[in-house]
Amino acid sequence: MQRYSGFGLVKHALSHHEHWERQWRNPTPKKQYDVIIVGGGGHGLATAYYLAKEHGITNVAVVEKGWLGGGNTARNTTIVRSNYLWDEAAALYEHSMKLWEGLSQDINYNVMFSQRGVLNLGHTLQDMRDIQRRVNANRLNGIDSEVLDADGVQKIVPILDCSKRARYPVMGASWQPRAGVARHDAVAWGYARAADALGVDLLQNTEVTGFKIRDGQVYGVHTNRGDIEAKTIGCVTAGNSGVLAKMAGFRLPLESHPLQALVSEPLKPILDTVVMSNHVHGYISQSDKGDLVIGAGIDGYNGYGQRGSFPTVEHTLQAIVEMFPIFSRVRMNRQWGGIVDTCPDACPILSKTPVKGLFFNCGWGTGGFKATPGSGHVFAASLAKGEMHPIAAPFSIDRFHSGALVDEHGAAGVAH
């Protein structure tokens, strides 16, 4: 792998950039691998990378029906935080956060992880109770988190309307300083390049059309480029997980919904932190390019169309202008939609399945991007050992039968 550095950049510039190498190969599929990862998004690529790096399993294929990082990795609003309420979720997201903190150096690719802090605003007494509960839990779980009052919020975001005039005045917030944003595409590309360098085959434009299952044990996949065999297969296909599960003969408690986001035209820097409001219902940050990056809730119906309904956008911008009246004259450049696979308890599934050797990692709902490194890390460990990693174990499919849900709806705030 060609090592990236500032010095290297200068060298390349002097030779007219004619000597940059491919960031990853475009290999022909082999007949057999030790592990197949279905899905070349951030989570799948991270899984492949950690399989190779941490577990020495390099005979791995990542099978992607389109282009790498082309699903929700390419369509999210890039927020990274770990201030989840329940111990199980907090452990998972904090594990991820720790990996984020050294990621650029680890994979030699600047993912621009910017720890500019996240505020989750409270606008009602119940909001504040929930915030206190979550912050106290975070603290005892070793996650940086504090409760701010309205004045404290105002100090951090001077342009936020914290006045009493607001329909739902800001009463306070939770504040996680280590949280922030990252450059979404770079995460996929960085993992891809690093995994490729360790020998992982990244197979783009390769669509899984079925599983090869014998006596309840998976041993390969059918694809549009021929059959590929492996006795361990991890599916990391977000919104398409239900379709794949159906191919393997079982169901998942998942529904795929549109989640919309939008950006403004680029503006000179004006907002340095991430501001989220569950009650008024919107969240916002400003990218390094200057766009205000804005999102809100999911549309209530199932949809694979990568678009949602306009009223969702209207409500989102109403919330943004309610919180930031000075943005009224700013203009919305572009909107888009992702497909989020949501579980009934707003937590993911990291689980074995009724088919031996076949593992699923899905159901991240609106929380997928921030979990990318942690998800890949614990899923890789689970695939390598054939047993779920302790951090992943609470997220098995069984919980929907036993009732041991990890319900992050109630108190985690806007789940992004």
Add this chain to the structure above:
Amino acid sequence: MSESALSRVNLFDSRADHASVAVESPLAYSWQRSGAPAPSAASRVVLREQTFLGHLILRGGAIVLDEALREVLDIGLPGRPNTLSWDVSGERSIQWLSPDEWLLIVPGGEAFAVERRLRERLADASFAIVDVSGGQTLLTLEGEAVPELLMKSVVYDVDPSHFPVGKGVNTVFAKATVIVRRSGETRWELVVRRSFADYCYRWLLDAGEEYAIGVER
């Protein structure tokens, strides 16, 4: 008619004697808070509150209710969804709300008597009547700009060419729910829930500014 049918529900006249009791319409607070711009020659929309009418929700099968209504009030149930009909005086109206739900509006003070007579007439049929007079109010909007004003407020198609007199729908009004009815060429009605009345009033004043909206009290 069986006494027992009547006894199986609680028939209660919640209307007080308006002569001895101070009574406040749902817009009472709004008059105080937001005022009421007087109509002028420039007013292309004039708003009035028709206070303290009797509002009854009728539930049940169309056929039995239709017969009972004809007998008691001499109005037939509207035949089509999302329409309403009036009695000859124009003071009483009955509106389709759903296949088994209608809104009956009668002059103030009549609601309880009408309910009792309908109940007596309907006896053991499967039906329900609920007095909701205290919970909603009727606003009339009159003037040539009413459709324009409504287009700024409701998602339903209120173009007069597509919303004939006698049409009435329950729909989204700004961020509230109202019933929109057309009762004349340039006369429209809104049935508004009490707790949302101030919001709707403020919305109407705001949206009506460009039509020099006036309020008759």
Add this chain to the structure above:
Amino acid sequence: MFQIYCPYCEELREEEEFHPKGQAHIVRPANPEACSDEEWGDYLFFRDNPRGIHHELWVHAVGCRKFFNVTRHTVSYAILETYKIGEQPSVTAEPAVSESTTSTDDVRQGVRA
């Protein structure tokens, strides 16, 4: 934004008047006590999630307040039909055989609602 034909109001209305309520034709088991934890979990949480034709329950919340069913394509978002509670769809993805090959649950026989 969808425009949905309400089978009770008998006209097309704007999506803002409706709420989606999940998959249609989910019937509560007649004898819950006889269900295993697994069957009960399936009834509570497991839903079809097709990429294609889907039958959904909607309610005309700001309208006639009636629940009804919608057959909708989850990629094109085209609404293929709407029909009342108690009726069956006329447009289905596959011949009306069970969707999933592993569907073992007698829980969801008899689609009534």
Add this chain to the structure above:
Amino acid sequence: MNQQVQRLAQGGRIDRSRPLDFTFNGQTYQGYHGDTLASALLANGVDIVNRSFKYSRPRGIVAAGAEEPNAVVQLGASEAAQVPNVRATQQALYAGLVARSTNGWPSVQKDLMGVVGKVGGKFMPPGFYYKTFMAPASMWMTYEKYIRKSAGLGRSPAEADPDIYDHRNGHCEVLVIGAGPSGLAAALAAARSGVRVILADEQEAMGGSLLDSRETLDGKPADQWVADVLEELSGLANVTLLPRTTANGYHDHNFVTLHERRTEHLADCAPRTAEGARQSRARLHRVRAGQVILATGAHERPLVYAGNDVPGNLLAGAVSTYIRRYGVVPGNKLVLSVSNDHAYRAALDWHDAGREVVAIVDAREAPDGDLVGEARERGIRVITGSAVIEAKGANRVSAARVARIDIDGFRVAGPVETLACDCVASSGGYSPVIHLASHTGARPTWNDGILGFVPTLVDGVHAAGGAHGIYALGEVLADGVAVGSQAAAATGGEAAEVALPASQAIAESPACALYQVPHEKPTLRAPKQFVDLQNDVTAAAIELATREGFESIEHVKRYTAMGFGTDQGKLGNINGMAIAARCLKRTIPEVGTTVFRPNYTPVTFGAIVGRHCGELFDPERYTALHQWHVENGAEFEDVGQWKRPWYYPRKQGGKLETMHEAVARECRAVREGVGILDASTLGKIDIQGPDAREFLARIYTNKWEKLAVGKCRYGLMCKDDGMVTDDGVTSCLADNHFVMTTTTGGAAAILEWLELWHQTEWPELDVTFTSVTDHWATMTVTGPKSRALLAELTDDIDLDRESFKFMDWREGTVAGVPARVFRISFTGELTFEINVQAHYAMHVWKALFEHGKKYQLTPYGTETMHVLRAEKGFIIVGQDTDGSVTPEDLGMQWCVGYDKPFSWIGKRALTRSDTARSDRKQLVGLRPKDPKVVLEEGAQIVFDPNHAIPMPMVGHVTSSYYSPTLDSGFALAVVKGGQQRMGESVYLPMADGSVHEAEITSTIFIDPKGERQHV
């Protein structure tokens, strides 16, 4: 005042009798009414309008419409009126307009960053930031600070917007987008058929390309036909004409958002109407159309050649537009580089304006169309088989380097000739404007015949004219009429005649496919050839991206940032794809296309928000007593959309009480005297029908079959997962008649919940549900003196404790008003809940206060209500529960009918393996060891406060207050296995490092036997 040096003495659609002064970058200029800011700047000879984003290169105006990438300015004379990123080509000029370049320091003319761009440009290939700034790790945030400094174009205002925006929900049978020739023809055909038509066009004037056309219709200038059609359309009642209105988003089922700029052509703040009314600055039309016609025309593609970003490089069509529409010639000596006939118009217009056309450089070997012939006849030099390979110049084009090129071999095939000029215009063909069609998710298809993508259309959407690659005027008009008639017919319109005006047939020779022009040097070494001007994306960047393995066009776009600007790649995307295709040795359709997303052009946030902001952001729901609460100084709490009195601080010795003081006083009043609460916000549902009782038994956890008429009962509701979702008291009014109360926040959801079960599962039950929340006002009179007070106001209700028992209800008259009175209690005290029709609530409330004076009747709010109920261990759903709590977790087994015949909603789930665990978190009381401590709500509970982090947490505090009655803090909490741990100590480690100790107790702190409510 500068001269309008480039303004022609005549011609154009501007009004020379109405000069307008405006300011750009601090300098005052003059233009005319009818100008855009861009045409006025060009008229004044302003070359540099901005600096580029990444390399700080000087940039000038390139286009005349929505596709302009460079002339993006900051508008606004005052702080509050600032508008970032306005395209000068779409901004009408008005008197006093103030605009500035968005980049460039200290000025766009002498920009210091330009030096950085020149030197550093080499070191900023695409994705350079992914490859650098990684060491040391701790420095990234510092690096980023500097990267951010160069971010953005314009700036946000720092003050709130003085203007308003609104919405209009439009409905029509036919929506025509674009009022060029095809749109006007389609609108006319549809309008004459009688259906409702909306015609929207983004420009100041309707007519599109006909406004600057060289062609005639019926022998008259084309804009005369435009005027005639518009006159007819504006006279038709079924037609709405919307100029200055851009269709920005196509959404499902023919829902289209139109952004109408209502005053932006007049001033930077919306002026009031003559009558003094506010008018909205912009209006968002939310249009639901039966049929949609996309008559959006086509955008011209520039050629990609070296130095193509130096000011003075323009689109050929823009040159024509500026000359013919605005009477402005953007230079003196033109070199035109083309791949098609149509673009020859620029040279002819330039020549007509009396300026020098140095040469037309045509990439084709033997063009022979009518326009080519006309150019040759005028003696204009036509150089064939060649192209401008490079424009020279620093702040303005000074020369064009022209050479023979071999398109297929992608190389320069002959000697280079340098032509002195100050303007290079180019045209590489036309791209249909397919944006709206691709908002549906439908991928467009490549058409080799027109060298462009044509839209794939969903049902009910049509394209007309240039939007699907029909360009000859006669055909465009015929297409418009045909499509308009077809759309109207599909929505029930009557067939109508539309006679087509006579147009000339112009013979054209076929265009050739040319995107990037080769240079003598290979792309990576050649001077920069820009593809996306706004984002400084070059042909070399695309080539480099493909070399690095970015092969999907989506990867290329994302790696280079191509098309991510505010112009969204309108000029550059096809060229970029063509370059990627060349590098990857594929065809353009193999490389694919990218999906355009809304918006077509940017839309003001305010317009999307409409009036749903400030006071009207969300409804405030009021009870019938709201005015009294306001007048009596209540502080309010938001509960759902309701405004509820939170507490009523009084002035004590000139000072307003704190909440703590007010609540203590209110609590004492209730426990010792009498208090009153406005409980009108509780949900109330009237339930009638013979099966009402059966229905209640299925939906509630507890039993209902024996509840007698005149009695009330508390009920708990679960979802079918066994988790508590609502609670309240339901009263039996008669055998077949109940009234249910719900939580304030849950009212609407519970009504829908009841309907769901009734309509979908149990339609055989004869029962109806009707909301009566707003009909009844509810006044809770509570405290030991409540009976005495109420006795003064009623003479027809026997208030005696034996005849009117706890959990009974009675009807009668209170203060002369018919009332239902319920003896239920949420405070633990003797309580009468008085329900009257809301119209009389104020009368009764005031009467109670009149008579209540001698009892010191005290109004109390939600905070006191919470303290009083918590002292009694009464839960608040949503505060003491969170969707993961069962009735058993709450210790409310007494409220669970385990042996009811019907397996009620929630029952089965209680026996699931996890739900049946005995060590679940259970509701208990907590008494802090230090009575002065009021535990924090949300504080986490541990058994071992000395455990290392992460510390095992066993529960949390759900409700916590100071109790004036106990003179101590107390709390409700959920604790793992708590119901078996009475008397044990738990610990609450706080953020400040302190650890509170508390004892687990019963949830009932006061009057455990419940005697007080029975008095």
